[in-house]
Amino acid sequence: MVRGTEEFVEKIIQISRVTKVTKGGKKLRFSALVVVGDGKGRVGYGLGKAPEVPDAIRKAIEKAKKSLIQVPITGGTIPHSIMAKFGASNILLKPAKPGTGVIAGGTVRAIMDAAGITDVVTKCIGSSNPHNLVKATFKALSQLQSLDYVAKKRGKTVEDLKREMRV
Numbered sequence: 001m002v003r004g005t006e007e008f009v010e011k012i013i014q015i016s017r018v019t020k021v022t023k024g025g026k027k028l029r030f031s032a033l034v035v036v037g038d039g040k041g042r043v044g045y046g047l048g049k050a051p052e053v054p055d056a057i058r059k060a061i062e063k064a065k066k067s068l069i070q071v072p073i074t075g076g077t078i079p080h081s082i083m084a085k086f087g088a089s090n091i092l093l094k095p096a097k098p099g100t101g102v103i104a105g106g107t108v109r110a111i112m113d114a115a116g117i118t119d120v121v122t123k124c125i126g127s128s129n130p131h132n133l134v135k136a137t138f139k140a141l142s143q144l145q146s147l148d149y150v151a152k153k154r155g156k157t158v159e160d161l162k163r164e165m166r167v
Contacts, residue, residue, distance in 0.1 A: 014131075
């Protein structure tokens with residue numbers, strides 16, 4: 001099987017030291033939470049665990065590449081507002097005008113950068129636990145609809161929606 005040479009952006013969100021106490025003493029391991037994306041709308045996340053940090057990161061990157069989702073991007077932003085919840089973490093994503101930039105905390109910013117979204121306003125409500133926040137953000141991104149679908153549902157043309165987003 002021949003694979004294309006795909007260039008992915010890899011962002012490490014969190015590296016945790018995990019200790020398991022056993023009868024023989026403490027076992028030290030590391031877990032890594034990583035986001036990968038191609039900057040063109042494909043993004044995924046993975047969690048890897050290993051006795052050494054580089055191995056944990058490598059495992060997380062492999063898992064992230066297997067869990068890629070496609071995000072609809074319209075002019076560098078998302079097509080519509082959306083809110084999602086995972087655990088105690090709520091995330092609100094809103095489209096923004098060109099030039100606004102990514103207004104987000106560290107965890108959500110890494111996801112938006114990896115996905116290639118350049119203008120978006122986000123708000124984390126509730127818990128800011130990186131694991132739950134990543135899962136809530138991916139839940140929101142996977143629920144986004146394309147601009148054609150949103151225009152059809154609202155009874156408008158795509159050009160009207162684009163004009164509304166720029167105003």
